[in-house]
Amino acid sequence: MIRQIYVEHGRALLAYATRLTGDAAAAEDVVQETLVRAWKHGEALSDGSRSVRGWLLTVARNIVTDRARARRARPTEVAENPATPPMERDHSDGVVDTMVVLDGLGTLSAEHRRVLIEVYYRGRTTAEAAEVLGVPAGTVKSRTYYALRALRSALGDVVGVTR
Structure with missing residues (x-):
């Protein structure tokens, strides 16, 4: 048929x-x-x-x-072009952020700076940081709290933000 x-x-x-x-x-x-x-x-x-x-x-x-x-x-599909690399975020923002944070860390006391480095930079848990620093876990927690407050204050001064 x-x-x-x-x-x-x-x-x-x-x-x-x-x-x-x-x-x-x-x-x-x-x-x-x-x-x-x-x-x-x-x-x-x-x-x-x-x-x-x-x-x-x-x-x-x-x-x-x-x-x-x-x-x-539906939107028009666009084929990937091997000659055109994917869009990358401008790395200059990251560099500036790193410089600002390093300047802020420089204003902290040695104890506060060490605890932030262990916990945030090295990614250690509170117990691991306490063992490395040779202080009780509660001390790591309180130093982290006060160090972050001090860093926030220092960064606010650097970038012109007040709290």
Whole structure:
């Protein structure tokens, strides 16, 4: 049945789809999808109550319309280009931040600076930092708290932020 439909209406269907899409490859896809739908809905074409060509052209138009709506609904996909590296964040912000923090650390007492280095820079837990520094864990916690307050104050002075 589909072969017969294609023989009788394929050229007209392809010409119509080409006019609608403006692209021969897209038109061939539309014709193929139209014929698949005709195969799935063979009972609608074989009952004789409607024009087969009219049904095919309507289905093709609906397919083209659906594809156009789908393209508008989602952003255009952009292929990756090996010649264009991915966007990288400007490293100068990180350098400036590091310099500001180092200046802030320089204003702290030696105990406060050592505890922040152990906990934040070296990533040690409170217990690990306490063992390395030779002080109780509670002392590490309180020094960390007061060191962060002092650092925040020092950084506020450096960047002009007051609390």
